[in-house]
Amino acid sequence: MASSQSTTGSTIIDSHIHLYPKSEVTSLAWYTPENDLAGKQQSVDEFRAATGSPPNLAGFVLVEADRKNDDSKDWTAPLQEIAWMRRIATGQPKEGEGHSAEDARLCLALIPWAPMPLGPEQLSKYLDAAKQEAGPAWDKVKGFRYLLQDKPNGTCLSDAFIDSLKLLGRKGYVFEIGVDQHRRGRHQLEEAVEMIDRAHEGVEEDHKVVFILNHLCKPDLAILNQTSDTSFIAWRTAMFTLSKCHRTYMKLSGCFSEMPDNLKGRSAWDILVAISNWLAVVIAAFGPSRIMFGSDWPVCTEGVGDDAWKKWHTIVDKMCDMASLDQEARDMLWSGTAKKAYGIEG
Template sequence: MKYTIVDSHVHLYPESHLPTLAWHKPGNPIGGQYSIDQYRLAAKKVPTGDQKSDDGEPYTLRGFVYLEVDRKSSVNEADGGWKHVLDEVSFLARIINGEPTPGEGHKPEDSELCLGVVPWAPVPAGQETMQRYMTLVQERMGTEKAWRKVRGVRYLVQDKPAGTMLGDGFVESLKWLGREKLVFDLGVDARQGGLHQLREAVELCRRVYDGVKDDEKVVIVINHMCKPNHRVPYSGRESIISHPEFNEWKQYVSAMAAAGPTTYMKLSGQFTELPPLPAEPEPDYDSLAERLEPWTDVIFDAFGPARVMFGSDWPVCNTGGGGQSAWERWRQVVQRVLDRRGLTEEEKQGFWGKVAVTAYGLDADI
């Protein structure tokens, strides 16, 4: 059986852009050049569509969905808060249009690897501001080809004050996104941000979907399993499923899934939540899959295989996954998760690529 991978969660940035990143500090383990050249190296064991595998590799990498990389920004345009995020859009336009600037780390032939783009947007500001901002995004994209690849937006709430998601402007923006057929990527953090973020996200789903026609409901793609707390004491499955924090996380995740068929979940981002892996030796992939199983079972039980997709969270995955081998390590873990779950071949094909194509409305035949 052949599987075509659409990596639903990738970040890219050239080293020259590091000063524009909100989270960059001296000594940052991913404070270097992480562009398409480096991404290709990270995923080198999986051939892309224009390459051939000599070792019978059943996987092909069709491409990725780019997620905004949390540049310095603010909702207020007047204070210059849109400068760096719009420059990020211009960088992506150069990738998609095959017009690299020297030193940016991509080539004209990389254009087709970028299947979709999810830029930052001033979501709390409401519909009018969103419309103005997205007009600027369209201008920066430069071509119809590039603009068509803008499939949604993200505004990270994992580091924002409580109540941010429930503001009138936030809810209004998501309803507008639904009418415009644009996705919203939801980033919350149960471990570091607190479970109250998930409780708020459940209420957000209720408000966004309440009274909205089915064909105007926004697609919400939830990042990284909501970053569950894998640091709770672990001595086997029972130690997890009996833990109150696990059960509260389960309650909220299940409620998000039940909010409607337009909520999706990414199986991604877990290397930053698990205890860090060393660069050497190779980890025990079966043990890692077993440790994740209580949590991934909740995801598949709640969303069903038709609403769960693969994402690498590259290069952030490198920080807990042992460095440059983290992309491939995560693929190996996930393969075992799917096998332990007993997914059918059709469900596996969906997970690796077709679910992302459906959720984001990608123009990609797989």
């Protein structure tokens, strides 16, 4: 597919990657000895190899990797992860950790875990501990994530959770929403809508927390008849509802995990055709100024292989062609939206 435009002129920020040293894999909540991702180090060296280090790759947003937290009460592993993030962001690795002093320039923002269900009083104590652990890297902490995809229904709608969101807003931090319609159903989408409404209710505009939706909210990308499938219709409705809040952004990421296995191995063009209806909805709902490129590396490699980052980059590039996005819109999608949403300078 020929194109008069491409990402060649666009700076790229990968808005969603996970990194961890081999020495700390047992602190991951999802760790098992058989898990390929947890069985080896996933650091900056491996990330750069996966991308091919294109000259227009400005850097990445490092998102927490779900360390053990004992239902939010034990902060040992999450604070250990912040120490790891600090070493990357300040270019001070321990021996064998897979990154160097020069790699610090690639780390543009940090999104640690936070104990959102505990309420603002405990969250404030955690933020103080996190700030002390982050030290000189604290200025790169732009927000926090608490995965909702595997939590009981209603978790994000408790008064304590909502008040925690309001605290983040007052402090100028974003909150990353990780929900999973594919495995948990439309209820998670409906709760996300209600959570955003309640978190912004009665709050001054400048103090309303910014929400960043991960991975298209994980729709089922195996659906064949999107015109009549109730799951697709529910997802599409939720996308337009969520997009009505101008302080809500969407990450164009995580799609490989929601595809059937027989699609993951197909060409970038075949994949684009297969998921084009989902991508079209996201573009129509949010527009390029509220969509940001993200790879979900290294999770994206599962079932796809080591070329997953490059394949997803190609898919998104072809999507820009298909949508006839002009250069300004492409620049926003590839890096501008991430800069705006996270407050990344430069």
